[in-house]
Amino acid sequence: MSRKRTSLDAILQGPPAGPAATPAPPPAAAAPPRRAxxxxxxxxxxxxHDQLRKLAFDERVKMHGLLMEGLDRVFRDRGLPGLAELTATPED
Incomplete structure (x- = not known):
């Protein structure tokens, strides 16, 4: 059996008023700010790529994690702050 499709007018008018209307959900808890x-x-x-993929599979990690590990080593070898220092959140 097919259902009747909702018309555009019904969508633009919003939910019906009265007891049949569903109440708005409570506001969600504020999520902590994410790093850009x-x-x-x-x-x-x-x-x-094939070798990186195989290594990630064998170690059961993501390729992204291995790339980030490599970047951390490059930064440290050149005397620059590592990923932990760059992404640390400032303490209040």
Whole structure:
């Protein structure tokens, strides 16, 4: 059996008033602020990608975690702050 589709007019008018209307849900607890992140595309040669993928599978970790570990080592080898220092939240 097919149901009758809701018309655009019914949607634009909003919910019906009266006891049949569902009450608004209580406001959700404020989520803690998230750190800003930026997306970066990395182009890997196919053999490098395959090896990284296999390593992540064998160690049961995500490829992203291995890439972040590598960036942390690059920063530290060059005398720069590591990922922990860069992403630490300031204490109040």
């Amino acid at each position: 992140v930026r997306q970066q595309t990395v182009y890997l040669p196919e053999p490098v």
